[in-house]
Amino acid sequence: MVNKRETAGAGDLARYxxxxxxxxxxxxxxxxxLAARVTLVGCGALGSVLAETLVRAGVGHLRIIDRDVVTLDNLQRQGLFDEDDVAAETPKAEAxxxxxSRINSTVSIDPIVADFRPSNAEQLCGAAxxxxxGTDNLATRFLINDVAVKNRVPWVFGACVAAEGxxxxxxxxxxxxxxxxxxxxPPAGGTPTAETVGVLGAIVRVVAGxxxxxxLKLLTGQQSAVNRNLLEVDLWQGQFHAIDVQLARAAGDCPCCQRGEYDFLTATRA
Ligand SMILES: [Zn+2]
Structure with missing residues (x-):
């Protein structure tokens, strides 16, 4: 099948x-x-910014996975939704x-209203x-990590709570x-969440940005430009830290990327 995006003429690039x-x-x-395929897991606060930024930038195909409907308390930080979506109880992926599609009709968008779980994770991320x-919980992030490492697909982690990310x-x-x-x-209830300590829309924009x-670096083949450090931000204190985490990999005992044990994907862990 010919992908028209791979043969786009100069005129098609004018918007970019x-x-x-x-x-x-x-x-x-x-x-x-324009030829790239992205799977976005979770379309709340981070996911809204990620989806909008990539669609405006001209990613070829975007699959959006989210199980929830839009609620009133989402609107403070989830930039793709409005009061009509709340009234209609529209699923976030569909909204x-x-x-x-109104921002950039040339992008292929594939909304999927579903829970991202071990039984469907690899199928949903296939070909990405x-x-x-764009999730809001650590358990799902460990599942994404298993899928990504097992299938050697790059991924970008992001998390925020309060004014930190x-x-x-x-x-x-x-x-x-x-x-x-x-x-x-961490065990459930062991760390602060948006429900317990809130989350500011401003930190969401920083982390998702x-x-x-x-x-953009990964999708345009510029792996050497990718930041190897863990970014930690406290927007309220005005602090940005880049933490070198490569020593953690060099230790060589990671159960996932060194030993090939995909515990969250095989659901042998709680
Ligand atoms: Zn690892």
Missing amino acids: ARQTSFEPLGEVGQRRL AAHKL DLILD RALAIIPGETACLRCIWRDP FQAGEA
Whole structure:
């Protein structure tokens, strides 16, 4: 099957003029982006920013997985939704696809209203060039990590709570994975969540912006430019830290990326 995006003419690139003028990306990078396939797991706060940024940038295909419907308390930070979506109780994946198709009708968008779980994770991520983390819980992130490392698909982790956030790009076989850094997710109730301490829309934009930047590098074949450090931000204190996590990989005892044990995918763990 011919993908018209791979044979896009110069006229088709006009809408991306301010992006192709950015020398590290250029027309070559733009054409790669137009042919790229991304799976976004979770379309809440981070997911809204990630989806909008990539669709405006001209990613070829975006699959959006989210099981929830839009609620009133989402609107403070989830930028793709509005009060009509709340009234209609529209599933987030479908509301997002509707908005995104009006922003850039040339992007193929595939909304999936489903729970992302061990039994469907690999099938839902199949053929993706990149997986993006728009989830709100650590257990799902460990599942994404298993799928990504097993299938050698890059992914970009992101998380925020209160006014703080973290983000990390992961290239399986090359950079530290999530389990190199944290062996296990904390027990349920063991860490603050948006429900317990809130979350500001401003930190969401910072973290998702960093994730989207790493995504653009990965999708345009510029792995050498990918940030190897774990970003930690406290927006209220005005602090940004880049933490070197490659030593964690160098230790060589990661159950996931070193020993090939995909515990969350095989669901042998709680
Ligand atoms: Zn690892």
